[in-house]
Amino acid sequence: MSRSAQICHYRVVANFSDFQLGIYFAGLAGQLPAYPVTYPGLEAAARDKLDQALFDYVAGGAGDEFTQTANQVAFQRWGIVPRMLSGAAERDLSISLFGRTYPTPLFMAPIGVLGAMHETGDLEAARTAAATGVPAVISTLMQDPLEDVAAELGETPGFFQLYTPNDRELAESFVRRAEAAGYAGIVVTLDTWTLGWRPRDLGHATFPQLRGQCLANYFTDPVFRSRLEKTPEEDPGTATITWAMTFGNPGLSWDDLAWLRGLTDLPLLLKGICHPDDVRRARDAGVDGIYCSNHGGRQAASAPALSFLPGVVDAAEGMPVLFDSGVRSGADVVKALALGATAVGIGRPYGWGIALGGAAGAAHVLQCLLAEADLTMGLNGYRTIADLGPEVLVRVS
Numbered sequence: 001m002s003r004s005a006q007i008c009h010y011r012v013v014a015n016f017s018d019f020q021l022g023i024y025f026a027g028l029a030g031q032l033p034a035y036p037v038t039y040p041g042l043e044a045a046a047r048d049k050l051d052q053a054l055f056d057y058v059a060g061g062a063g064d065e066f067t068q069t070a071n072q073v074a075f076q077r078w079g080i081v082p083r084m085l086s087g088a089a090e091r092d093l094s095i096s097l098f099g100r101t102y103p104t105p106l107f108m109a110p111i112g113v114l115g116a117m118h119e120t121g122d123l124e125a126a127r128t129a130a131a132t133g134v135p136a137v138i139s140t141l142m143q144d145p146l147e148d149v150a151a152e153l154g155e156t157p158g159f160f161q162l163y164t165p166n167d168r169e170l171a172e173s174f175v176r177r178a179e180a181a182g183y184a185g186i187v188v189t190l191d192t193w194t195l196g197w198r199p200r201d202l203g204h205a206t207f208p209q210l211r212g213q214c215l216a217n218y219f220t221d222p223v224f225r226s227r228l229e230k231t232p233e234e235d236p237g238t239a240t241i242t243w244a245m246t247f248g249n250p251g252l253s254w255d256d257l258a259w260l261r262g263l264t265d266l267p268l269l270l271k272g273i274c275h276p277d278d279v280r281r282a283r284d285a286g287v288d289g290i291y292c293s294n295h296g297g298r299q300a301a302s303a304p305a306l307s308f309l310p311g312v313v314d315a316a317e318g319m320p321v322l323f324d325s326g327v328r329s330g331a332d333v334v335k336a337l338a339l340g341a342t343a344v345g346i347g348r349p350y351g352w353g354i355a356l357g358g359a360a361g362a363a364h365v366l367q368c369l370l371a372e373a374d375l376t377m378g379l380n381g382y383r384t385i386a387d388l389g390p391e392v393l394v395r396v397s
């Protein structure tokens with residue numbers, strides 16, 4: 001099976017188990033899958049390929065990394081209740097979000113270092129979206145400017161993730177550019193107003209952006225450039241320090257939400273929301289969607305993001321709830337949907353896919369997750385996402 005055939009495969013074939021059959025048929029011809037099919041396999045292959053500090057930056061998290069582990073363990077504490085003879089031979093995993101139908105419930109979470117993991121990593125994520133129909137949330141922190149990335153999205157919508165700088169004019173400029181480039185929504189990340197405590201990065205005494213990596217959106221921005229005496233091309237060191245001074249926004253508060261809301265008519269989502277009261281405040285301020293996440297355990301030592309999902313969904317009262325943090329398998333996808341997520345975000349797994357094989361690698365990762373989610377639903381007797389609710393889950397010790 002060629003890699004491009006793999007990418008296109010599930011677009012035309014609704015039954016994802018054909019992806020699995022394709023792997024077995026290729027095996028008959030002596031061909032193994034081009035990339036690992038498990039999360040540990042992906043991570044191990046990426047570890048072999050990437051520079052160690054970069055691998056640790058992506059793989060690592062906050063503090064003792066217990067939150068990151070807990071994100072995964074939280075999924076293992078739920079089991080799915082099987083139902084037989086329920087006519088689930090044909091499944092439909094499509095979802096609708098902000099007036100559009102998507103073929104799958106997955107999306108790619110923003111990863112601000114894709115452009116360091118692969119030469120054209122940001123473009124590869126957009127190409128993955130174009131090839132699979134899985135939308136991508138594109139980080140503020142890119143090696144290629146957001147306009148170039150948007151040009152690779154094809155028919156699949158992309159969302160722009162905003163790290164709100166402490167310079168309002170710059171924030172406005174980012175949003176204007178994202179609108180002009182055709183992004184379908186703005187995702188404002190709230191849990192990273194300053195950098196978390198990350199022992200692995202501290203041990204290497206290095207951090208990608210502080211070395212000037214993945215700052216193209218800033219360096220190409222007319223407002224950011226107007227703040228500099230010399231251009232980033234002439235003096236990248238000063239431009240990088242200016243980024244570091246501009247990036248964080250400790251003072252951002254609920255009072256600023258009206259300003260953020262007023263910046264755009266595009267769907268506005270808040271990322272990093274875990275408390276029902278915060279959901280209600282966001283709703284009152286007119287946001288369109290909630291993105292429940294603990295940043296993959298990278299920012300604050302906290303609790304598993306999954307444990308917050310039911311409360312967030314309840315408070316959202318029908319507003320879309322995107323979820324990420326700790327999704328490693330198709331069964332995890334099904335569990336997040338059953339707990340009320342509208343769409344399920346994939347972080348590190350597709351990042352490793354990009355590192356290993358660009359768009360083909362990331363598409364492989366998404367296809368494995370989809371094939372497994374689809375089979376998990378079918379074999380347990382659930383045909384559509386509407387059939388999934390908390391009652392299909394059981395607590396396991």
Ligand SMILES: Cc1cc2nc3c(=O)[nH]c(=O)nc-3n(C[C@H](O)[C@H](O)[C@H](O)COP(=O)(O)O)c2cc1C
Binds near residue numbers: 058109189
């Ligand atoms: C290397 C890396 C970089 C990230 N960069 C960003 C970012 O730029 N913006 C953002 O909102 N979230 C960022 N995240 C968080 C992800 O969007 C997502 O919340 C997290 O990876 C989900 O957890 P998972 O990796 O366990 O799937 C990053 C995550 C990783 C692993």
Ligand SMILES: O=C(O)C(=O)c1ccccc1
Binds near residue numbers: 112194195
């Ligand atoms: O590493 C991250 O998760 C991330 O989103 C980030 C990137 C740059 C500065 C702070 C956080």
